[in-house]
Amino acid sequence: MTQPIELRAAPHQHSGRDVPTIMRNVVYSMLPICVFSIWQYGLSSAALIFVVTLSCLAAERINNHFSGSVNTLSDWSAAITGIILALTLPPAFPLWMGAVAGFSAIWLGKSIFGGLGQNPFNPALIGRAFVQAAFPTAISTWAPAFAPHRFSEFIPSSLAAPFMSPPDIVLWAKQQGVDAFTGATPLARWKFENISASSMDLLTGNVTASAGETSAILILLCGLYLAFRKFLDWRIPVAVLGSVVLVAWVFHFAQPARYPTPTFVLLSGGLMLGAWFMATDMATSPVTPRGIWLYGALIGILTVVIRYFGGLTEGVMYAILIANAAAPLLDQFSQPRVFGNERDKS
Amino acid sequence: MRLPSFLQRTATFDHGIHPVYHKETGCLPIRRFPYAPKLFVPLSQHIGKPAIAAVKVGQEVLRGEIIATADGFLSLPIHAPATGVVEAISPIASDSGKMEMAITIRVYEADSQEIKVRNPHELEGLKGKDLALIMQEVGVAGKGGAVFPTHAKLVPPSGAVIDTLLVNGAECEPFLTCDHRIMLERAHDVLTGIKYARRVCGAPRAIIGIEDNKPDAIAALQAALPDDGTVSIKVLETKYPQGAAETMTYAILGREVPVGKRSSAIGVIMNNVMTLAYMGRLLPLGEGMTERVVTIAGPAVARPGNYIVPLGTPLRFLLEWVGARSNASEVILGGPMMGAAVSSLDVPITKGVCGVLAFGKTEVEPQRSYPCIHCGECLSACPKKLNPTQMGLLAAKREFEVMADRFSLGECFECGCCSYVCPSHIPLVQQFRIAKSFLKDKARSA
Numbered sequence: 001m002t003q004p005i006e007l008r009a010a011p012h013q014h015s016g017r018d019v020p021t022i023m024r025n026v027v028y029s030m031l032p033i034c035v036f037s038i039w040q041y042g043l044s045s046a047a048l049i050f051v052v053t054l055s056c057l058a059a060e061r062i063n064n065h066f067s068g069s070v071n072t073l074s075d076w077s078a079a080i081t082g083i084i085l086a087l088t089l090p091p092a093f094p095l096w097m098g099a100v101a102g103f104s105a106i107w108l109g110k111s112i113f114g115g116l117g118q119n120p121f122n123p124a125l126i127g128r129a130f131v132q133a134a135f136p137t138a139i140s141t142w143a144p145a146f147a148p149h150r151f152s153e154f155i156p157s158s159l160a161a162p163f164m165s166p167p168d169i170v171l172w173a174k175q176q177g178v179d180a181f182t183g184a185t186p187l188a189r190w191k192f193e194n195i196s197a198s199s200m201d202l203l204t205g206n207v208t209a210s211a212g213e214t215s216a217i218l219i220l221l222c223g224l225y226l227a228f229r230k231f232l233d234w235r236i237p238v239a240v241l242g243s244v245v246l247v248a249w250v251f252h253f254a255q256p257a258r259y260p261t262p263t264f265v266l267l268s269g270g271l272m273l274g275a276w277f278m279a280t281d282m283a284t285s286p287v288t289p290r291g292i293w294l295y296g297a298l299i300g301i302l303t304v305v306i307r308y309f310g311g312l313t314e315g316v317m318y319a320i321l322i323a324n325a326a327a328p329l330l331d332q333f334s335q336p337r338v339f340g341n342e343r344d345k346s
Numbered sequence: 347m348r349l350p351s352f353l354q355r356t357a358t359f360d361h362g363i364h365p366v367y368h369k370e371t372g373c374l375p376i377r378r379f380p381y382a383p384k385l386f387v388p389l390s391q392h393i394g395k396p397a398i399a400a401v402k403v404g405q406e407v408l409r410g411e412i413i414a415t416a417d418g419f420l421s422l423p424i425h426a427p428a429t430g431v432v433e434a435i436s437p438i439a440s441d442s443g444k445m446e447m448a449i450t451i452r453v454y455e456a457d458s459q460e461i462k463v464r465n466p467h468e469l470e471g472l473k474g475k476d477l478a479l480i481m482q483e484v485g486v487a488g489k490g491g492a493v494f495p496t497h498a499k500l501v502p503p504s505g506a507v508i509d510t511l512l513v514n515g516a517e518c519e520p521f522l523t524c525d526h527r528i529m530l531e532r533a534h535d536v537l538t539g540i541k542y543a544r545r546v547c548g549a550p551r552a553i554i555g556i557e558d559n560k561p562d563a564i565a566a567l568q569a570a571l572p573d574d575g576t577v578s579i580k581v582l583e584t585k586y587p588q589g590a591a592e593t594m595t596y597a598i599l600g601r602e603v604p605v606g607k608r609s610s611a612i613g614v615i616m617n618n619v620m621t622l623a624y625m626g627r628l629l630p631l632g633e634g635m636t637e638r639v640v641t642i643a644g645p646a647v648a649r650p651g652n653y654i655v656p657l658g659t660p661l662r663f664l665l666e667w668v669g670a671r672s673n674a675s676e677v678i679l680g681g682p683m684m685g686a687a688v689s690s691l692d693v694p695i696t697k698g699v700c701g702v703l704a705f706g707k708t709e710v711e712p713q714r715s716y717p718c719i720h721c722g723e724c725l726s727a728c729p730k731k732l733n734p735t736q737m738g739l740l741a742a743k744r745e746f747e748v749m750a751d752r753f754s755l756g757e758c759f760e761c762g763c764c765s766y767v768c769p770s771h772i773p774l775v776q777q778f779r780i781a782k783s784f785l786k787d788k789a790r791s792a
């Protein structure tokens with residue numbers, strides 16, 4: 001032995017799985033959703049994903065610079081925030097607003113709390129909530145999928161100049177020859193016109209929605225990949241989706257004419273993306289077994305309640321944000337029973 | 347009704363981890379190690395009072411002769427590991443990091459090192475504490491690492507009724523294979539040891555728990571089991587920490603050791619398989635502990651294997667002999683999950699050292715640590731079902747009392763599962779150790 005002796009604390013072995021590995025795999029798992037979104041909406045969607053992600057990374061980098069901390073871009077968490085945020089925005093969302101969303105997500109959602117792991121709320125949803133409040137019209141303006149020239153030209157609202165009102169998309173859609181485009185999401189059509197979209201359309205993404213929320217089946221597959229690789233806690237999506245189905249079924253059973261089928265509620269809007277990619281954010285969800293189930297159930301119940309009784313057509317974002325706020329409390333009340341303790345004491 | 351084999355679940359506990367096992371030395375037979383020129387024999391190789399030196403500097407000692415006597419019931423005598431001359435009785439570096447009194451023996455190189463001193467007793471008809479007192483003379487302490495004097499561990503506290511003697515052959519730590527080889531090569535010794543141990547604790551039955559990655563050891567013991575059916579084998583899932591007392595008791599019997607109590611409270615006494623093998627071999631002969639089987643392995647060892655090492659052999663001699671590579675920079679006593687790194691190669695092999703592992707510089711390079719991301723992996727790994735996430739966050743704020751009062755810090759037995767899985771490389775176990783020793787110091791000064 002010629003080396004000086006080193007002293008380290010046990011254990012001297014490690015699983016080899018670290019934070020960047022987890023985060024990188026989450027990014028990989030979202031790439032198919034991004035590709036599908038670009039295929040549907042073309043240049044506008046690609047530019048939106050690019051701009052939002054880049055602004056998140058820029059915000060994080062600026063932070064590192066001024067706080068003098070180590071480079072935190074390499075942990076990939078800012079990239080996740082950017083991609084998720086972009087996928088929740090309407091595909092024709094003006095790009096400058098997307099940049100605002102990206103910067104507010106990182107700065108208001110993460111940095112002011114102390115960075116990775118310290119944030120109480122999902123940063124992507126903070127960014128989305130910010131632009132929802134700031135640009136209420138733009139965020140509820142949807143674009144038609146599969147426009148003929150989507151790979152050669154932008155949807156006009158994407159390129160809207162800052163602080164100018166974006167052009168009318170419905171008019172543009174008519175000029176493009178996209179028929180039957182009303183500019184309303186399936187949830188809005190159900191809420192205001194009582195028309196349910198078909199399950200097959202919801203599964204395959206043949207509907208009007210946010211950039212990455214259209215195809216339920218694709219999101220499910222990507223989420224399952226993460227669950228099988230154990231990069232997300234399968235209990236959270238199961239609890240969220242399970243409680244949504246249960247609550248929706250109760251309403252539908254009581255008043256079938258007024259409330260939609262559980263399948264419609266399950267497959268529409270941002271529920272799939274929220275359940276698999278946002279509710280499962282590790283930093284903002286509980287860690288105890290019972291806490292996890294309660295957290296998921298809370299998101300599911302709140303989603304249905306907001307959708308049915310709230311002024312908004314979609315409730316997943318606020319449901320997750322409220323559950324994020326409740327997560328520390330759920331953890332406190334659901335400490336696991338220590339091995340060897342009496343069962344009733346827990 | 348017997349379930350078809352694919353539906354049968356191997357006995358196990360909840361949570362835990364599946365580390366890379368590196369059990370390559372399990373197929374190598376036990377070999378004898380040469381004598382170092384000098385042996386350093388600490389007076390305290392067990393939990394309890396240190397032994398009292400019974401020899402003087404310059405005195406000649408014979409291998410197997412008592413050189414230090416037990417100080418009360420919770421103590422053990424020390425036997426000369428080699429024939430030679432006492433060179434010094436002085437403090438030396440120990441694995442705990444403190445200096446401890448030890449007898450230095452200069453080994454006679456030309457001596458045959460045959461054991462000449464024996465003190466056999468008539469064991470027939472003896473049981474309970476009478477037998478335990480004779481066991482004490484053998485000087486066996488728990489070989490799993492806890493080094494509790496075996497004779498004292500076997501005597502149940504007054505009022506406790508022991509229904510099962512559990513024999514721990516799990517050997518769940520990566521790299522270590524000495525228990526595996528002992529079960530394979532000395533199955534008869536193990537069962538003799540079980541026979542005497544049962545006589546002391548009064549257990550009507552004994553169950554040997556072995557992880558299912560050692561089928562040859564299971565077969566060897568199965569063939570040696572007595573016909574009366576009082577000793578049986580339970581095959582356990584290969585999972586760390588299957589060999590911890592609490593988890594193994596639960597895996598085999600489904601009983602949880604109540605918080606703050608010892609396993610005798612639920613009618614169980616557990617012994618390590620090598621402890622009983624040595625008891626079974628030495629007690630009938632009336633010999634003392636002079637050596638033990640140690641796994642010497644690790645990426646920085648050229649000739650890893652299981653060796654019979656004389657107690658008191660310094661690590662420097664040991665590592666030279668097995669060919670430590672030049673990049674070796676960390677030496678661990680015990681397994682990689684719970685073993686401690688040593689600060690000096692002058693530290694000798696003692697009764698509780700089951701393994702010596704040497705790691706090279708690249709294998710122990712520190713990883714960048716990230717903030718806790720609340721992934722909850724540690725909760726899913728903790729065999730005691732504690733909440734390491736919360737305790738780690740509290741430790742960072744030095745709120746040690748809250749950790750103990752609300753999160754049962756005292757129940758943590760430092761298995762290392764939480765640190766092993768932590769994707770942020772947070773040294774959770776080390777934080778818990780610091781918290782515990784802080785609270786211990788505080789309680790002492792109060």
